[in-house]
Amino acid sequence: MAAERTIGPAALVLSAAVARRYYFDGLSKSEIAEELELSRFKVARLLDQARDSGLVRIEIDYRGELDLDLTLALQSRFGLRHCVVIESAEDDDRQLRAGIGRAAADLLTEIVEPDDVLGLVWARSLITMGTSLTRLAPCTVVQLTGALSPPDVDESSVELVRDVASSSGGTAFCFYAPLIVPDAATAQALRTQPEIARALGMSAQVTKAVVGIGAWRKGLSTVADAVTERERREMHALGVRAEIGGIQLDAEGTAVATSLTPRLIGVGAEELRNVPDVIALAYDAAKAGAVRAALRGGLVNSLVTHTAMANELLDEA
Numbered sequence: 001m002a003a004e005r006t007i008g009p010a011a012l013v014l015s016a017a018v019a020r021r022y023y024f025d026g027l028s029k030s031e032i033a034e035e036l037e038l039s040r041f042k043v044a045r046l047l048d049q050a051r052d053s054g055l056v057r058i059e060i061d062y063r064g065e066l067d068l069d070l071t072l073a074l075q076s077r078f079g080l081r082h083c084v085v086i087e088s089a090e091d092d093d094r095q096l097r098a099g100i101g102r103a104a105a106d107l108l109t110e111i112v113e114p115d116d117v118l119g120l121v122w123a124r125s126l127i128t129m130g131t132s133l134t135r136l137a138p139c140t141v142v143q144l145t146g147a148l149s150p151p152d153v154d155e156s157s158v159e160l161v162r163d164v165a166s167s168s169g170g171t172a173f174c175f176y177a178p179l180i181v182p183d184a185a186t187a188q189a190l191r192t193q194p195e196i197a198r199a200l201g202m203s204a205q206v207t208k209a210v211v212g213i214g215a216w217r218k219g220l221s222t223v224a225d226a227v228t229e230r231e232r233r234e235m236h237a238l239g240v241r242a243e244i245g246g247i248q249l250d251a252e253g254t255a256v257a258t259s260l261t262p263r264l265i266g267v268g269a270e271e272l273r274n275v276p277d278v279i280a281l282a283y284d285a286a287k288a289g290a291v292r293a294a295l296r297g298g299l300v301n302s303l304v305t306h307t308a309m310a311n312e313l314l315d316e317a
Contacts, residue, residue, distance in 0.1 A: 011049075012055070014036075014046060015046045015047075015049055015050045015053070015055055016050070016055060017036065018032055018036070018038075018043055018046045018047060018050070019046075019047060019050040019055065019056045021035070022043075022047055023056065029043045029044055029047075065086045065087055065088070065099065065102075065103070066084060066085070066086060066087075066103070067085045067086065067087050067307055067310070070085040070307055070310040070311070070314075071083050071084060071085040071310075073310075073314055074303065074305075074310045074313060074314060077313075077314060078295050078303075078313075079301075080301060080302055080303055081277055081301050081302045082107060082111065082277070082279060082302035082303075083302065083303050083304075084103045084104075084106075084107055084303075084304045084305075085305055085306065085307060085309075085310045086099050086100065086103050086304075086305075086306050086307070087306070087307050088100075088306045088307070090285070090306070090307075090308045093283065093284065096283040096284070096306060097124060097125050097128045097283060098128050098132075099306065100125055100128070100129075100281050100282075100283050100304055100305065100306060101125060101126075101127075101128025101129040101130075101131065101132045101281070102128075102129075102132045103304050104125075104126075104129040104132075104210065104279065104281050104304045105129050105130075105132035105133040105134075106132075107279070107304060108129070108133065108136060108208075108210070108279075109133070109134075109135060109136060111208070111277075112136055112137050112139055112168070112208060113137050113139070114137045114138050114139060115139070115207075116137070116139045116140075116207045116208050117139065117140045117141075117142060117202065117205045117206045117207050117208075118139050118140065118141045118142065118164070118168075118206070118207075118208050118209070118210070119141075119142045119143075119144045119202075119203065119206035119208070119209035119210070119267075119275065120141065120142070120143060120144060120157070120160060120161055120164065120209070120210055121144045121145050121209065121210065121211040121212065121244065121245035121266070121267075121272075122143075122145050122146070122147045122148065122157040122160065122179065122212075122245065123211065123212025123214075123222070123245070123281065124212065124222065125212045125281040125282075125283060126160055126210055126211075126212060126281060127160060129210065129281065130159075130160045130163045130164050131163070133163070133164060133167045134167060135167055135168075136164065136167045136168035136170075137168060138168050138169050138170050139168050139170045140165075140170050140171050140172075140173065140202075140205075141161050141164050141165040141168065141170055141171070141172050141173070142161070142172075142173045142174075142199055142202045142203070142205075142206060143157050143158065143160075143161045143172075143173060143174040143175060143199050144199075144200070144203060144206070144209065144245065144266055144267045144272075145157065145179050145245040145246065145264075145265065145266030145267065146175075146177040146178045146179040146180075146264075146265035146266060147177075147178060147179055148178070148179050148180070148222045148223065148226055149178075157174065158174045158175070158176055161173070161174040162174060173198060173199040173202050174195070174199060175193070175195040175196045175198075175199050176195075177190055177193075177196055177265045178265065179223070179226075179245070179246050179264060179265055179266060180223070180226055180227075180246065180260065180263055180264060180265075181263050181264075181265065182263070183263060184262035184263055186263075187262060187263050187264065187265060188262075190265055191265065196265065200266070200267060203267045203271045203272075203275075204271070204274070206275050207275070207276055207277065208275070208276070208277045208278075208279065209272065209275045209277070209278045209279065210278075210279045210280075210281065211244050211245060211272070211278060211279070211280050211281070211299075211300065212244070212245075212280070212281055212282070213242060213243075213244055213280050213281075213282050213287060213290050213291050213294050213300070214242065214243045214244075214287065214290060215241065215242055215286060215287040215289060215290035216232070216235065216236055216240045216241050216242060216243060216248070216290070217286075218232065220284065220286055220287055220290075221243055221290075223243045223246050223260075224243065227260065231259065231260070234258075234259070235248065235256075235258045235259075235260065238256055238258055239251070239256050240256050240258065241289060241290060241293055242287075242289070242290030242291075242293040242294060243290075244272065244280075244294060244299055244300070245266050245267070245272075246260065246264040246266055247264075247266075247267075247268065247269045247272065247299070248260065248261070249269075249290075249293045249294065249297055249299070250293065251289065251292075251293050252293065252296050252297065253293045253294060253295070253296035253297015253298065253299065254297060255268075255269035255270075255297070269297075269299065272299050273297075273298055273299055277301060277302055278299060278300045278301055278302065279300075279302040279303070279304060280294060280300040280302070280303050280304070280305075281304050281305075282303060282304070282305045282309055283305065283306055283309065284309070285308040285309050285311075285312045287309070288309060288312035288313055288316065291303070291305070291309065291313060292313060292316070
């Protein structure tokens with residue numbers, strides 16, 4: 001290389017000798033200095049020179065489903081506690097959910113500890129995570145919302161919580177109830193039921209939560225799909241652009257109270273915001289605005305997603 005030829009042969013050989021001992025043999029700078037009868041400062045300068053000249057090139061080479069460059073860029077841009085970006089085909093939602101579910105299962109296996117209380121907010125992406133999870137540190141698993149039942153999903157919140165608890169051998173706090181009920185009075189009555197009250201009461205103890213994020217548009221949110229077209233338009237007019245387990249957010253991530261709010265069976269925005277680590281599973285780049293809202297509002301601080309979503313978030317951040 002041209003940069004290498006600007007260094008004299010003696011200096012080049014010395015730089016190579018120092019670099020080989022440091023990078024290949026694992027010797028410390030002090031050990032190299034003693035062996036070659038150099039000062040530690042001289043060794044450090046030779047290592048810098050080797051990198052600057054191109055004699056030594058450092059690369060991070062990972063060949064797998066994880067896109068390390070995008071993961072690091074996204075984590076840095078949004079200050080995320082945990083971030084995983086996978087490479088996946090963008091034209092198949094089922095395949096995307098499966099890939100993100102596997103990645104989320106791997107992340108939980110790594111970061112969940114025995115003293116954690118793991119909260120789950122129902123979403124289709126979490127179902128795939130649950131089926132991919134084979135082991136987990138013993139922990140308490142808590143259902144944080146009721147369930148919706150899209151025609152393409154068989155498993156409910158209860159099965160999800162029980163499956164995850166089974167992987168960990170921990171205790172499951174779950175309940176049978178829909179996420180959305182017809183009116184506020186029904187919601188209030190259901191919240192007093194022992195199983196529901198006990199599970200939702202555990203929200204203050206949750207240390208890690210896993211959620212899905214929906215954009216407030218038909219086809220991009222199971223919650224938006226569950227209300228009427230008129231209600232969807234009315235809520236959009238109030239500023240709703242995203243939802244997490246029925247919690248509705250504007251573009252800046254501020255919770256918006258609508259006619260839907262008192263009809264929900266689940267935790268509220270402040271309860272979720274108080275969880276130390278909230279991991280969102282997000283797919284479909286069309287939801288990027290909703291993901292950005294969740295990040296801005298502080299409801300989410302960790303993210304498992306895919307390349308197209310990551311690029312969209314970085315382009316518009």
